[in-house]
Amino acid sequence: MIEIENVSKHFVSRDRDRVAALTNVSISIRRNEFVCLVGPSGCGKSTLLRLVGGLLPVTQGRVVIDGQQVSEPRAETGIVFQSPTLLPWASVLDNVLFPLKMMKRVTRDSPNRAKSLLKLVGLDGFEGKYPRELSGGMQMRAGICRALVHDPDILLMDEPFSSLDALTREELTLELMRIWREQPKTVLFVTHSIPESVMLADRVVVLSPRPGRIAEIVPVQVPRPRQFGMEALDEFQRATSRIRQLIFGVERTTVH
């Protein structure tokens, strides 16, 4: 469904240096596949996500979605960033409806759709609240509903859980897997947590820095539905140690 073909992205920094953020990245992503991007800070994960989202132009190569070359943001792509970026003056319900309003796609059924999404993430009863009245985890849940309200076929997520505490993070990981099972979509999920990537993904794309390129694509054969506790499975261990090896160059051992 998503073809990333030999994509390179260069930036020109303020002192006119060229920064090669990504070089020759190629990935084919199947419809409804869950793909995680991991790699050290600065290796080009966010850049790759923005290229797929049509938020940035490529320097070389192309991104093709359903046979169409991406050159601008696409209506059927939902995006969730690291901070929930809700509108402070709008209620939770209006925040979730916001993309439909922008696209002039509000129908009589839209509030019901928004409410059922809020219910799906455990926010029923909070429709009339304002973002400041919600915890960080609840705001992130509302942000996920906003990205899903127009039923996109692609969901791009850039470290969506990184500002949350560990328990909320686990809870939202499970919720995201449930949403993905109930309303399948193609997901591209950036994280710097190796276990999180293995818990979520069908395949983990490991990027290496300077210039950002694909080190390896690691398949994850852990059975679904997944739950915490599966970290002990051989397949889980195999995938995490392979990713660690690719990122750190050596197998990391336990520190006592």
Ligand SMILES: Nc1ncnc2c1ncn2[C@@H]1O[C@H](COP(=O)(O)OP(=O)(O)O)[C@@H](O)[C@H]1O
């Ligand atoms: N708008 C920009 N202008 C200049 N350099 C950028 C810009 N965006 C990203 N970069 C550079 O591109 C590289 C990759 O950045 P990024 O995609 O944000 O990495 P990651 O998300 O993996 O941490 C970094 O070296 C970063 O400094």
Ligand SMILES: [Mg+2]
């Ligand atoms: Mg980033």
